[in-house]
Amino acid sequence: MNEDEAEAVAALLNPLLRALEALAFIARHLHPPDFQQLLASVGTPDADLKTAQATQPEWPAGLSAIAATLNEATNVALQAFTGLRETLDLSGDVRRAYRALRLATKGLEVLYPLAGILPPVNRFFLDPPLRSDEAFQQQFLRGPAPYRTGPMCFDPDGGERGGFWLYVPEYYTPLRAWPLVMALHGGSGSGRLCLWSWLRDVRSRGAILAAPTSVGGTWALTGDDPDTANLARILDSIRSGWNIDPTRLLLTGMSDGGTFTYVSGLEAQSPFTHLAPISAAFHPMLAQMADAGRTRGLPIHIVHGVLDWMFPVELARQAHRALTRAGANVTYQEVEDLSHTYPREINARLLSWLDATPGNLPSPPGATG
Numbered sequence: 001m002n003e004d005e006a007e008a009v010a011a012l013l014n015p016l017l018r019a020l021e022a023l024a025f026i027a028r029h030l031h032p033p034d035f036q037q038l039l040a041s042v043g044t045p046d047a048d049l050k051t052a053q054a055t056q057p058e059w060p061a062g063l064s065a066i067a068a069t070l071n072e073a074t075n076v077a078l079q080a081f082t083g084l085r086e087t088l089d090l091s092g093d094v095r096r097a098y099r100a101l102r103l104a105t106k107g108l109e110v111l112y113p114l115a116g117i118l119p120p121v122n123r124f125f126l127d128p129p130l131r132s133d134e135a136f137q138q139q140f141l142r143g144p145a146p147y148r149t150g151p152m153c154f155d156p157d158g159g160e161r162g163g164f165w166l167y168v169p170e171y172y173t174p175l176r177a178w179p180l181v182m183a184l185h186g187g188s189g190s191g192r193l194c195l196w197s198w199l200r201d202v203r204s205r206g207a208i209l210a211a212p213t214s215v216g217g218t219w220a221l222t223g224d225d226p227d228t229a230n231l232a233r234i235l236d237s238i239r240s241g242w243n244i245d246p247t248r249l250l251l252t253g254m255s256d257g258g259t260f261t262y263v264s265g266l267e268a269q270s271p272f273t274h275l276a277p278i279s280a281a282f283h284p285m286l287a288q289m290a291d292a293g294r295t296r297g298l299p300i301h302i303v304h305g306v307l308d309w310m311f312p313v314e315l316a317r318q319a320h321r322a323l324t325r326a327g328a329n330v331t332y333q334e335v336e337d338l339s340h341t342y343p344r345e346i347n348a349r350l351l352s353w354l355d356a357t358p359g360n361l362p363s364p365p366g367a368t369g
Contacts, residue, residue, distance in 0.1 A: 046081035184257030219260035273359025305338025
């Protein structure tokens with residue numbers, strides 16, 4: 001790319017990346033009573049982005065594909081900001097804001113293919129401490145990988161239900177066993193959306209990420225449970241294609257996904273070695289009904305927001321007490337400024353905990369707890 005081409009790209013890409021970071025900030029700090037102040041605090045990155053798009057000169061012929069991607073991601077980001085501002089201008093119904101923020105996730109999905117082409121996009125999808133590590137960044141800029149890597153969709157029916165999204169870092173090699181994070185979406189989400197709450201962190205730290213979509217409208221929290229068997233099927237499918245470390249299998253989830261992390265992850269035959277429920281509901285009966293052999297020593301990392309308006313923080317405190325009494329190895333974290341949103345900043349800590357904490361491997365068939 002020559003200097004003129006680089007300037008043409010940067011003129012739109014730089015305000016686009018700033019807008020996407022602002023949307024991520026809003027998604028993390030969204031708390032309904034403070035929504036107006038939060039939106040005011042980020043300024044008007046959408047206005048800057050709109051101006052950059054409107055004043056963009058004609059793209060050089062060789063950049064047509066890059067231009068199309070940047071314009072599509074820009075349009076999605078602007079739609080997200082429009083939805084957020086309409087939340088204030090119209091009814092104030094914060095559910096409109098949550099729907100708008102899903103468009104920000106779509107913007108990340110649209111932009112990601114440029115991470116292997118444009119160094120600024122590559123850096124955007126890395127943890128900030130790695131953005132000055134040029135040797136590490138080069139692993140993503142070497143052209144097609146020899147193995148199946150990057151974001152992938154495995155959707156048997158085309159409607160997402162029961163399917164999953166997978167991300168394998170582009171520098172994957174089967175010469176070592178890789179930790180696996182299986183991240184479960186919230187009640188109205190999907191694996192496709194959930195993938196992007198973790199991708200930057202697993203990409204930076206060397207883990208494989210699976211983001212399934214529940215079989216039904218949400219996870220099977222009561223009644224028949226087709227989801228646990230589906231998660232086992234997904235795990236087996238991933239193990240057949242990539243070298244997965246059986247001692248580092250993390251099941252985690254947000255909201256309903258966090259609650260199902262308890263429901264499924266505490267079952268005696270669960271293959272997951274670590275559990276991390278985030279902003280989840282909990283009932284003490286879950287601990288009482290859990291298999292004693294499964295619970296004893298099981299690493300569980302509970303994260304909950306003090307400001308959570310959907311599932312009060314006392315539910316997490318109950319979970320901490322009940323699971324500790326049941327013999328689990330519980331790490332408990334309350335986040336003072338967290339409402340009912342996903343705190344992406346905890347991912348690095350969870351991956352470090354996964355590496356450092358001995359897992360609870362399921363007993364072989366016929367063994368007693």
